[in-house]
Amino acid sequence: MHSVEQNIEPPSTTLRLLIAAAKEKTERQDLLDSLICREEVGCALTSRGYSVVDLDVAPHDLDNPSSLFLRVANFQDVCVFNLFEGFGSQPCQEADFCELLEKKGIPFTGNPSHALRLCLDKWALKLRLRQEGISVPWGICITSSYSSISMGEKKWPFPLFIKPSREDGSVGIDETSLVQNYEELQEQFQKKLPQFPDGLLVEEFLGGSEYSIAFLGNDPYEVVGVSTLDYDRYPALTPFLTYKAKWDKESPDWRLCPEDLELPAAQKELIIGTGAKAAAIAGCKGYFRVDLREKDGHFYVIDVNPNPALTRDSGFARQYTKGGRSYEDLICHIVNLALKDHIKEAKS
Ligand SMILES: Nc1ncnc2c1ncn2[C@@H]1O[C@H](COP(=O)(O)OP(=O)(O)O)[C@@H](O)[C@H]1O
Numbered sequence: 001m002h003s004v005e006q007n008i009e010p011p012s013t014t015l016r017l018l019i020a021a022a023k024e025k026t027e028r029q030d031l032l033d034s035l036i037c038r039e040e041v042g043c044a045l046t047s048r049g050y051s052v053v054d055l056d057v058a059p060h061d062l063d064n065p066s067s068l069f070l071r072v073a074n075f076q077d078v079c080v081f082n083l084f085e086g087f088g089s090q091p092c093q094e095a096d097f098c099e100l101l102e103k104k105g106i107p108f109t110g111n112p113s114h115a116l117r118l119c120l121d122k123w124a125l126k127l128r129l130r131q132e133g134i135s136v137p138w139g140i141c142i143t144s145s146y147s148s149i150s151m152g153e154k155k156w157p158f159p160l161f162i163k164p165s166r167e168d169g170s171v172g173i174d175e176t177s178l179v180q181n182y183e184e185l186q187e188q189f190q191k192k193l194p195q196f197p198d199g200l201l202v203e204e205f206l207g208g209s210e211y212s213i214a215f216l217g218n219d220p221y222e223v224v225g226v227s228t229l230d231y232d233r234y235p236a237l238t239p240f241l242t243y244k245a246k247w248d249k250e251s252p253d254w255r256l257c258p259e260d261l262e263l264p265a266a267q268k269e270l271i272i273g274t275g276a277k278a279a280a281i282a283g284c285k286g287y288f289r290v291d292l293r294e295k296d297g298h299f300y301v302i303d304v305n306p307n308p309a310l311t312r313d314s315g316f317a318r319q320y321t322k323g324g325r326s327y328e329d330l331i332c333h334i335v336n337l338a339l340k341d342h343i344k345e346a347k348s
């Protein structure tokens, strides 16, 4: 695995950082988190001499982007620090927003639109990874057109895991996502399909440890850290990351805590190599995480997350700052990656 040299350049005097985030009324903690993040990123950039402006993205901005671009055109030399993750009901709009920026030739941090779009379509990503020889768990995608007859005829390899095919942040994942038999499976389809009409992914349940690799860079990637969640250490808790485990401090599952464990060298190399290959196939750039789980000694990619949390208390920031670098270094590093990639793309 290559390591990318840290290269943090001082900001140009004319450059404005527009920090984009969704403007919508919401109580959802995963969405509110991006506003907290905007505050923290803004402070970090300001402390390093960047000139920072908030860029609110409202639903009408994507239908009619001219007013959005008028706001952007107020500044000559801009880079968007992109914390826009779509709207609650339509997460895929995160990719639409980046596509607009790409068409206008505006540099922005994080992943390009095609990577965001692919990673948010868990079924398409899974097929793509499998095609390229990456281990993914057995699974199928169920939509409302899937008939109960074909369901009944299938030999289902229980236990199974059900998750929305086009969500992230563990939205739609709760204690009932793990099903042991056909009756439970049918009951969950009936309950969850109306909530997630884009489809449900049914996968073989991988009961072993979960690994999450944080990456930084535009391929070659720097490995920021590998965290391990060993569910055997929490026999009383849910053996997977529900929405509550990620976002509800009052939930018992909040105690599930990924750790930076020392892994056997060969295993670590395999996990990192698989994660980096999956990210490169997905076209990831900037900063992102790849999740794997283990079953019977095999490691499978379950998710590529192109929008990991970037708050000061996030796992990403914690891992980056472990070796002595600061949160401000991380945020500036992400901006420099975006600017370098923009120059490279413009030349090619
Ligand atoms: N096939 C699976 N087997 C076991 N656990 C799974 C599986 N797929 C997902 N999970 C659990 O559900 C969590 C969320 O699923 P993931 O695919 O990572 O979606 P998200 O984009 O919401 O993070 C994972 O962190 C993991 O704990």
Ligand SMILES: [Mg+2]
Residues within 6 Å of the ligand: 169, 291, 303, 305
């Ligand atoms: Mg995940």
